[in-house]
Amino acid sequence: TNDIDASRRRLLWDAVRRRGDRGSGVLLVTHNVAEAERIVDELVVLDRGRTVAQGSPARLRGTQDSDLRLELQLPPQGEDPSAWEPGLPVRRRVRTGRRTLLVVGAEDADVVVAWAASQHAEGRIEAFSLAPATLEDAYLALTAPSGPAADVLAEDVPLPEESRDA
Template identity: 75%
Template sequence: IAGRLRGLSAREARRSAEALAHELDIGPWMDRRALPEGGGLSGGIRRLTGFAMAIAAPAPLLILDEPTNDIDASRRRLLWDALRRRGDQGAGALLVTHNVAEAERIVDELVVLDRGRVVAAGSPARLRGTQDNDLRLELQLAPGAADPSELATAPPVRQRVRTGRRTLLTVAATDAARGVAWATAQREHGLLEGFTLAPATLEDAYLALTAPGAAPGSAELDPADPHQETAHV
């Protein structure tokens, strides 16, 4: 029906439906009649069916609101692959999502909203504000302990974000060994419960941009560091 409404012939609409059922792995539900209010189908299958209806016929722009909610991990990847293929064919997509990790993998440009206010816009790499070889040193502070990353003995950091007992430090890869040795010492002194080292992500930038007191367009980076790049709207 969605294909016919968008101008496809009956044959074209059927062919599109069959191709999408295979592409999104929803073939077993293709001819199942949904009960009122979607009864008889899981939330994930209903969501995938809605997505299939949106892309049943070529369109210059797709508008998607939380398209992967309720969808299992394997079919979620199929959805993103399908969306990326349409993008490669020239279609645009306006996507609303709270899943920062998914946004980092799929989008070309993004806008970060905080309580209805635009706080940053740009590519994921620009909003991360980091070099490709930057790493994230995540500290889990001990209960009641001061944040040792604010002391002069801490390793050089490009960015620091504090959320509760969790502190995220963005460090250069060349300082990784020093950072791990320092964090190990802080744990032995009882200031940290633990720490992890991983590549810097868009989530780090998102937390900085939406932290209390953060200025619009700023990830609260250290202005003394010339390697940092602030995202502006």
């Protein structure tokens, strides 16, 4: 559905949902986790061909119940101030361009919001938001390599055309 405009996408999913409601099985194969979270009743998470989890989106998100997403919007050419804070209670950090996503525990919400507010007041970040964990967060946790999770810098991940040339 990536190449379908929003109104036609909604019509398509309404038609698919009606079929499912009438008892038909519908198999969806997607990498669009946000879309799957909104429309599926049950899902299976595969990692390298193995089933690592299955259940409703709410059940799988529930594996991350104590996690929150703190998203930072960095200024142009800005550094990520969370990288300089060794005491900041961060479970996972992913930076993509001018955005940094920090996964933090719900018990640390007051600490990280106070920290983010101070960074915003000092101009080190342009904006921030705090939200519950998503199905994508659960997917990343379920498929993370074993051992301590390393921080990820999206710029370090090779693009498909780069990996073909290597």
